[in-house]
Amino acid sequence: MGAPDRSAPGRAPDSPAAPAPRSRTSRRRRRGGIKHDLFGYLLLTPILAVMALVLALPLVQAVLTSLRDERVIGSPSETVGFDTYLIILQDPAFWDALGRSGLWLLLNLAVQTVLAFGTALLLQRQGWWARTARVWVVLPWVIPTVAVAVIWQWMLNSNYGVITHAFAAIGIDLGSPFSDPGIALITVILVNSWHWFPLAAVVIYGALATVPVSVLEAAKVDGANAWQTFWAVTFPILQPVLFALGLVGSLWSFNVLDTILLTTGGGPAGATTTMPMYVYETAFDAFRSSQAAAASVLTVLVLGVAAALFVRFLRPKGSP
Amino acid sequence: MTWSSGLRRVPAGLTMVLITLIALGPIYWVVVSAFKTPQEIIRPTPTLWPQTWTTHNFSRLLETTPYTTYLSNSLLVALGTTVLTVVLAVCAAYGLYRLEVPGSGMIAGLILVAFMIPGTLLIVPLYGILSDIGLINSLAGLILVNVAFTAPFCTWLLRGFIMSVPKEIDEAAAIDGAGPVRTMFQIVLPLMAPGLATAVVYSFVFAWTEYVYATQFILDDRLHTLPIGLSAIVGQYTIDWGLVMAGTVFTILPTLILFIVAGRYFVGGLITGANKT
Amino acid sequence: MRSRAMGFTAIMAASALVLSACGADGDDTDDELVVWHLETPPNRVEALDALAEEYNNGDPEMPVRFEVQEWDEIYSTIAAAASAGDQPDALFVTPDLATYVRQLGLGAPVTDVVEGLEAEHGFIDAAIDPYRDDEEYWAVPLFGMVQVLWYRGDMFDDAGLDTPQTWEDLLEAAETLDTDEHSGIALPAGQNQATDQVLYSFMVTNGAADIYTGDGEIDFDTPETVETYELYDELLQYSPADSGNYSWGEPQAAFNSGSAAINIEKGQYLTPFEEETGLEPDDLGCAPIPTPETGGQPGSVYFSNGAMVLGEDEDRTAATDDFLEWLLDTENYGDLLNAEPGLYLPLTENGAEESDWREHETISTYEECVDVMLEQSETGELFGFVDGQYIDDVGEISGQNFIARAVQEMYVNDMTPADAVAAAQEQMQAAD
CATH class of the missing domain: 3.40.190.10 (Periplasmic binding protein-like II)
Incomplete structure (x- = not known):
């Protein structure tokens, strides 16, 4: 697999440097008329049908559950309106979990962005490293989370963990990363980031490949340095992809359950209980399905507001 | 070559070493450990290279677990998920971000909502729905569920790619007399190739590693996927490290082969392919 | 041009086929x-x-x-x-x-x-x-x-120790064997069932098996329970530093790798012992769970x-x-x-x-060890089911691992045993 042929960009070479943005006035809404729209709706039908069946229908059922006082799933219960929500809003553990999830989200984003950007830029280079790395860099991501959890717990084990020993050899005592409440959350965030950064790296690398060399060369001729070129040329072109990745990646990252469940299970003493973990524990350990549903609905609302703000302020200029 | 050439002052070599170590270090460790004896795996002082090589863990894995069954189930689910996801996501992205049908903004927002839903919340109601339509305990049901999570993500992913294809191209095609279908498949789709590649990779890996729904909706051991098989090895009361390591290696291996064989189609090849159009 | 549209149709058809083919699998037959x-x-x-x-x-x-x-x-x-x-x-x-x-x-x-x-x-x-x-x-x-006490016979012999029978013996052995090479004991202290069960085994030996009153109210905060947590707290000093994340697998791995001398667990220790330790079967020591010096009774979780x-x-x-x-x-x-x-x-x-x-x-x-377990079985207890008790919602107590949570508060957050037990009592009442 050779390096992508960067002399032939994937877009018309004479198109402007900032490609995606089109002003609202130039958008031709009714260009194709009814036939155009019908075709569009036809294209949207399959995904909407699947989402309705798998996501919307169960979600409606969950909202209904949140208005009841159901404990063990499927056991008899009564409609209590918003009482369940009041219970949840008064539970300090709910707010702790929400705060922890905020931290989880930001740190995951920060760590993964640095790793992914660094990797994507290196993947772009020529030479054997980049050539082979394009294949192996995805490995951490293709490992099932079950294995990720076991591998890291084992490597960080205080008795026979290889990382523990490596750090001990240079005089650093790692202690017990998964069971020290001060660093357990950071540890799980690092493990989660290890698992997921390759995905972001591949996406950013793919986006970088759409940056036309001609434009970059033009910038160089104009005497722009690397940072100037990046902010003036590369970044605007990457922006739509980064925007989508950032928004969806963040929402998705917020809802990560398996990594935490399989490493610390929310411990030690609740130090890694993020919102999904709180919902899981409430539903499946404490058997309070209505409360779990109410907490989820509240979370969806919080995320909705956050996403709306994200779209409002970070959307690339000119995109719909 | 690129703007990053200006960054040569940054020790790129060091970063390469670091990223190699971060990404491959743990995997190296798993692979060599899979060839160690159970005793050596848990030795207090780790050995960087197996003192005695043994394939005992692998033969035990093949003898005591239906690995090949798990493998074919996983492949079926991953391929089914990938194909459906790409088809659905391309259609949706094209309709939303290219044709911009009335109401696309709202529909795009709906698709976004898909990521705000905590997956755990859906387990129980979804079980009932799948059961009602006869898809519980079937790989098809699992594919359907996977697609509901991968297709919205891929639609969003394709948004950027579809928008970076200049709209003038459509207009030129329309002047040439191409209808919307032809414009989509012949003109725009090929230009989105890097995005498609990413969608393929994402949905395949999602299905390959998915754990929570696979444990919930597949009840029959003959239909279990690899992550479930692996999790079973970890066991409730005891961990057989040798088996876990061998199982992990065998779980990574198929995707690694896939990436080696088809990697250029996924990443580099598709980009060049797109340029030829 | 046409070929692409055809390709698209073919992919759709193929995926429909895949779906229907998979759908045919795994249907339960009615006579099975x-x-x-x-x-x-x-x-x-x-x-x-x-x-x-x-x-x-x-x-x-x-x-x-x-x-x-x-x-x-x-x-x-x-x-x-x-x-x-x-x-x-x-x-x-x-x-x-x-x-x-x-x-x-x-x-x-x-x-x-x-x-x-x-x-x-x-x-x-x-x-x-x-x-x-x-x-x-x-x-x-x-x-x-049933849980029993497992110990490394080789390490006990080297240190000239006898099989621990009382809590005091156990503490002494754990302390003596806690050296630079290995921990004295490996106990789970994660928020999980493994921790629940080991701690509960000690509770049983101290006469604190029943965590309910006659009326089915939570009765966890008793002097006997607090004593048991005190013992666990002391023992955890001799357990590896990352015990706070230990569940079933880790103590056994520490034991078999020679990183810990003592464990308390069920009978899954027999099968892998020889292969993982490279020792003789004789080197696997086993004994009933040690009991307190005064007022104790044999017991274990069963x-x-x-x-x-x-x-x-x-x-x-x-x-x-x-x-x-x-x-x-x-x-x-x-x-x-x-x-x-x-x-x-x-x-x-x-x-x-x-x-x-x-x-x-x-x-x-x-x-020998099998017989130790069989004998220990006769003294086995399980909370919620002590002496013919049947607590309908004991699942809410065991499901949330309150016993283990109290261990975590004590071990991780440095709460005193008495405070941790009192907090657990409150949590259990709130959940009940």
Whole structure:
């Protein structure tokens, strides 16, 4: 697999440097008329049908559950309106979990962005490293989370963990990363980031490949340095992809359950209980399905507001 | 070559070493450990290279677990998920971000909502729905569920790619007399190739590693996927490290082969392919 | 141009085919009994499948098929299956899981079966009592599990130590053996069942087995419980630094790798010992759980694992009963127990002697330890089911691992044992 042929960009070479943005006035809404729209709706039908069946229908059922006082799933219960929500809003553990999830989200984003950007830029280079790395860099991501959890717990084990020993050899005592409440959350965030950064790296690398060399060369001729070129040329072109990745990646990252469940299970003493973990524990350990549903609905609302703000302020200029 | 050439002052070599170590270090460790004896795996002082090589863990894995069954189930689910996801996501992205049908903004927002839903919340109601339509305990049901999570993500992913294809191209095609279908498949789709590649990779890996729904909706051991098989090895009361390591290696291996064989189609090849159009 | 549209159509058709082909798999046939078990390790799956095959070869009314489920997910899986009316014909349970399953509205009484088996084989009390409620039995006991003390004979010999019998002996041994090379003991202190169970075993030895009052109110905060937490706190000083994340696997790995000298766990220690330690079977020490010097009594946590009958059709429940009776027949019982030799203990009076259980290599090699476990079984207890008690919602206490949470507060957040126990009492009351 050779390096992508960067002399032939994937877009018309004479198109402007900032490609995606089109002003609202130039958008031709009714260009194709009814036939155009019908075709569009036809294209949207399959995904909407699947989402309705798998996501919307169960979600409606969950909202209904949140208005009841159901404990063990499927056991008899009564409609209590918003009482369940009041219970949840008064539970300090709910707010702790929400705060922890905020931290989880930001740190995951920060760590993964640095790793992914660094990797994507290196993947772009020529030479054997980049050539082979394009294949192996995805490995951490293709490992099932079950294995990720076991591998890291084992490597960080205080008795026979290889990382523990490596750090001990240079005089650093790692202690017990998964069971020290001060660093357990950071540890799980690092493990989660290890698992997921390759995905972001591949996406950013793919986006970088759409940056036309001609434009970059033009910038160089104009005497722009690397940072100037990046902010003036590369970044605007990457922006739509980064925007989508950032928004969806963040929402998705917020809802990560398996990594935490399989490493610390929310411990030690609740130090890694993020919102999904709180919902899981409430539903499946404490058997309070209505409360779990109410907490989820509240979370969806919080995320909705956050996403709306994200779209409002970070959307690339000119995109719909 | 690129703007990053200006960054040569940054020790790129060091970063390469670091990223190699971060990404491959743990995997190296798993692979060599899979060839160690159970005793050596848990030795207090780790050995960087197996003192005695043994394939005992692998033969035990093949003898005591239906690995090949798990493998074919996983492949079926991953391929089914990938194909459906790409088809659905391309259609949706094209309709939303290219044709911009009335109401696309709202529909795009709906698709976004898909990521705000905590997956755990859906387990129980979804079980009932799948059961009602006869898809519980079937790989098809699992594919359907996977697609509901991968297709919205891929639609969003394709948004950027579809928008970076200049709209003038459509207009030129329309002047040439191409209808919307032809414009989509012949003109725009090929230009989105890097995005498609990413969608393929994402949905395949999602299905390959998915754990929570696979444990919930597949009840029959003959239909279990690899992550479930692996999790079973970890066991409730005891961990057989040798088996876990061998199982992990065998779980990574198929995707690694896939990436080696088809990697250029996924990443580099598709980009060049797109340029030829 | 055309080829692309064709390709698209072909892909659609192919995916439809894939879907329908997959859909055809795994449909349960109506004349087959489906039994869910939670014994996920491959060797157990294989052994249980072999048993089902043997049963099916005998041309029964209805053949049986086992399906294995994840222990961690069973609470949601069975709830989902119940709400969809798709539950299996039988489910392997522990007493607390059984209370949960009953709250889902599932489960048929199996009193006739249990009484018939009782007459034929004789159950030990700890096996059947936890399944008795409303004057009926709700599960057929299949095998027992009990915790004992495991120690490294080689390390004890080197240090000239004797088998610990009292809490004091245990502390002394743990302290003596806590050296630069290895920890004195490896105890779980994560928020999980493993921690719940080891701590509870010590509670039983201190007479604190019953965490409920006669009226079924939580009675956790007692001097005996606090003493037990004090002991655990002291022992944890000699346990590896990352004990706060330990569950089942880690203490055993520390033990077998020579990183820890003492463990408290169930019978899964026998099988891998020789291979993982490279030692002789004689070097695996085992003893009853040490007891307090004064006022103590022998005891340990004990799990009677049974099978609940969940089918609603009379023919099916009768066929399920038939299969469960067959499993306990001395002809087959040895094979059931040796699905995990040492971990699964017989709980019928004739099961230990008349079946071929003892002929298994692991069982005969470690005969002494097996006998220690059998003896310990007689003193076994389980919270929520002490002395004929039956707490309907004990699952809410065990499900949330309150006992382990208190250990974490003490070990991780430096709470005093008394405060941690008091906090746990409050949490349990709030959950009840």
